[in-house]
Amino acid sequence: MRICRTPGLPAGLTGLALILLLGIVAPLLWDDAATELTGAARQGISAEHWLGTDALGRDLLARVLVATRLTLLMTLAATSVAAVAGVLAGTAIWVAAPRVRELGLRLIDVMISYPALILALVVAAVLGAGPLASVVAIGLGGAPPFARLTANMAASVAQRDFVTTARLMGVPPSRLLTRHLLPNISGPLLVLLSVAFASILTALSGLSFLGLGVQSPQYDWGALLNTGLEALYTNPAEAVGPAVAITLTGVLAGFVGDGLAAGADPRATVSGKPAARERPRPEPSGRAPGGALLTVDALTIELPDGTSLVEDVTFHVMPGEIVGLVGESGSGKSLTAMAAARLLPDGLAPRAARLTLGDLDLDLDLAADDADPRRLATEIGIVHQDPSASFNPALRMGGQLTETLRVHQGVGRTKARAMAVAALEKVRITDPAAVVRQYPHELSGGMRQRAMIASAVLPGPKLLVADEPTTALDVTVQAEVLDLLRDINREQSTGILFISHDIDVVGALCHRVVVMYAGRVVEELPVAALRAGRARHPYTRALLAAGPRLKPNESMDLDLDLEWEARAPLATIPGRPPTPADRPAGCAFAVRCDIAEERCTMRVPRLRDGVACHVVSEDTDEGRRPASVPPEGGSVTVRGEAV
Template sequence: MIRSSRGLAAGLAGLGLIAVLAVAAPLVWGGDAAHLSGAAREGVSGEHWLGTDALGRDVLARTLVATRLTLVMTVIATAIAGTIGVLLGTAVWVAGPRVREIGLRLIDVMVSYPAIILALAVAAILGAGTVAAVVAIGVAWSPAFARLTANLAASVAGRDFVSAARLLGVPPHRILVRHLLPNIAEPLLVLLSVAFAGTLTALSGLSFIGLGVQAPSYDWGALLNTGLDALYTNPAEALGPAVAITLTGVLAGFVGDGLAAGADPHRVGIPGRVKKVPLPAAPPEDDGALLTVDGLCVSAGDVDLVDGVSFTVRPGEIVGVVGESGSGKSLTAMAVARLLPDTVTADARALRLDDLDLLAGAAPDRLATEIGVVYQDPAASFNPALRIGGQLTEVLRRHRGLGRRAARERAAEALDAVRITRPEARLRQHPHELSGGMRQRAMIASALLTGPRLLIADEPTTALDVTVQAEILELLREANRRDGTAMLFISHDIGVIASLCHRVLVMYAGRIVEELPVADLAAGRARHPYTRALLDATPRLDTDGDGGAELTTIPGRPPAPADRPAGCAFASRCALVMPRCTEERPAAVAVGTDHRAACHAVALTVEETAS
């Protein structure tokens, strides 16, 4: 939405008057512009305000009549530039990585040449004339649109709502029209006004040097050329078209500045490649598992971000994944949802949701309906250019075959189920009109609309205050109890994990270091030094002020993915470190029912207890 301003109003009003003049001038002054008289090269007079040309024709009448052809050519050339540039700039972001790389390099090459050089090259190929000039200037200005569009699309293409659209199986052309273009439209409108002024000047320049409009037709550039011959005897002959070009360009600039100043302040992954590779034989599987992840590795180039993660999620179970930032929690979840950035690859022995092979890269309809995703930041997850209703109903209409009215009714019911007031009114609102907690509730409603069997919640309460956080957690519990929805809940807050989940996976440096039931976690029966350190660093309200244990901190920081040691990644921060910890990667050992820990010290204790 664009707010009005004085500059914008003045620019639009001025261009509107010029457009009216373009329509009326040939009808009113067409005869005077074509009338030949004996008063050749006559100076300024009451009869001829700008004098006459070499054939005695009135210069002012010809300037006014030339407005139509000049504006028509400028509009067409600007449309050609915008169409080619926008299509090229957005196409590279909805195409594959190879096409994108070629497209971006092509744009760079085109931008490196001045527009007028490209225009002259095209005009030389096509020859002199009106059509050649319009095509030449349109092609010459298209790189500016392509570069801006590509840069803007890059910032939008990585947003969660675009990744979700890809997960839903929305085709590339619909992603382009529905999600990319609406979110970059305002800067493009500003460029459009600037391009209008630029193409006007460029077209006039081509006509001025004889490569544009040819006699007997004429535009402002052609009139400027003929006026140059009389510059010393009757400068007014060149003054008329010069003023017309300058005034129109300035008014277009007013429009551009007004659009830039009045733009709505609220406006502002591509699925990763998951491939199946031969790996060592898989360990025994849980036959009752809904989700099976076995030997998952996520890499960026030669660097492993997630290294050999294996776990299962049973039907109706809430599995929490906890760890410090950079531990690989979100990458693991996004690999399951196939929402990794395209610069990241994922390999696994098995990655399966019931009978759906997530490594195969197929069945987008099933992915869209059987996996729901709740993101950490709903402000980035909803498309700011679209109303809430359209975004909630899209998946129902596309994958459930519901009509518009039925889909809206279902969406309203889903908003009501997550306790959003006035759901029908909320469907007509844009995301920025909702509070943070309300947006998160709407995100949960969106994720649950299709009745997914697995819900992935990627730190859904991190950005919320404690009151709203408690409400969101209760909504997730309710969905689990009511619908039996299995969940993979990601958080860095071990307290939140303990309050919601049935089973906990503790991740550190891209690996699972401990897996245990939440009852063991709550009872303090965690065995891995990292898990115990997280618990010791968590504030508790069930101890009195002077008798409670003092909070501790974990010294140091996790290693960077490229610097992870061959042995235990936690060794440099661990109080129980042994010589073998730095050399040998610990294997997970069973320390109880559904309880395993990957630690040499724990393994030694288990061996001593068994003996």
């Protein structure tokens, strides 16, 4: 876990360390002043007594400082009891028998439904008043939240393959707990631990305030607060001292919890902004033509540590045009598309010379709240990759399909429902009136994907971003979805940004193709050139050659059958695409390319005349054919990611 991710964390740790140090030294330095009886009773604030004195003439500031030790000891002990009991209970049920597990989960649900302080009062009433009873009562009362969080998190970890394998190998429950479950849920538990410390401190002080906690002659902050209320109108400082101590310690513990939460979440950022290095805005490339619907110019997306996931990506989509982004998994296609839709995950730092949708400025340096949410919701439609995760499973389809119409376009519920039924009918869903009353799980994968397309086009967007919409579907449904997208483009003149790892699908649907590799654009060409095999970049040619070809067999009846074209043995490209952190200084494809030269490893090739390749750019005859790419009609296989 990373630390010091938020400004409050070092402040919280420093403050708690000082309070802990105070708890150690205060009884040694000020115990006499805190316990000595004098005749100066009920004196107000003075240079000698900064908070005044109590009814027996004892210095109030000294008593608050000395009470720090007992208060912290009780709070730490009760927090430990709560954490240990809750974590053991939450994890033990997931290494026990199924019936014990079910009973334990129900018991945790019952315990969490009761307020911790009420449960603590019951325990304190049974055990009697005193510090030990208070620690046990508050500790047991604070255990259910730990048990609930641990049980929920252990549930997901316990179903993973490495835990299942350990069970099959006969690993004992105690080792499952310490080796496999606890290490994988420690981050959120540490966050809860700091939060519980503050709440337990307040609860212990509450018990002492009610007379059920520390008993005289011992005293903690809660007991001092109780006696201070008696002189609230004559000497308010007597109550203010312990109140400030309780509040300050709780706030500092909250700072620590906030910092631990940021450290536990690798996507978290400080102040909600990506923690990236300050860099100037890229210079415009000037390659985007006038009148473009979507313009992406010099887009770069970085991790907080400065690692580039997408680098200097430039392309455009004209009105009514279908542009395909193609490349292997991890090439940056989806990140580029989500940047255009302003849906990047938190923690990424995007920069671009220009990012516009018509006259709508999608400047990535602006906060999301600064953009017009109505235009973002209605002018950009998103078709996600996984239809099973596209809709809220707890809501019916009708409400989800019409939400944008009702919220951003002011369409009435009845009219919006009718429009949703019509949209479902256009995407060829049978009985759309019944579908709007169903839940997402009642639809098949193909129907959910059609419904998502209907939802995306229902507000009449100018641009439709389709992020691998056919990946999770079978071949027949894939063809139907592609037909739907083609019809939408033809009938409504909707511009489409289509993302796919399948270059054959892109070639069948799109007007123009942008090929990406390792976060960069390596080639941009019309689909006619792609279909004709006139790709220039070695990577694009390899992707094309990887697809099977069907041709009629001259010896057979053309109307009856087809057979696979005879071809050379499959060629391969050794290696895998580099990770963003290991991207080389030169061309990222150079280590897998048969025509690479020494200069290819020295500097990144720039996109010139639609291709980013040092060798091809200087060749007037479409570049040299890579030795691993067979003649037209052959095939090549890329080891690693399927393409």
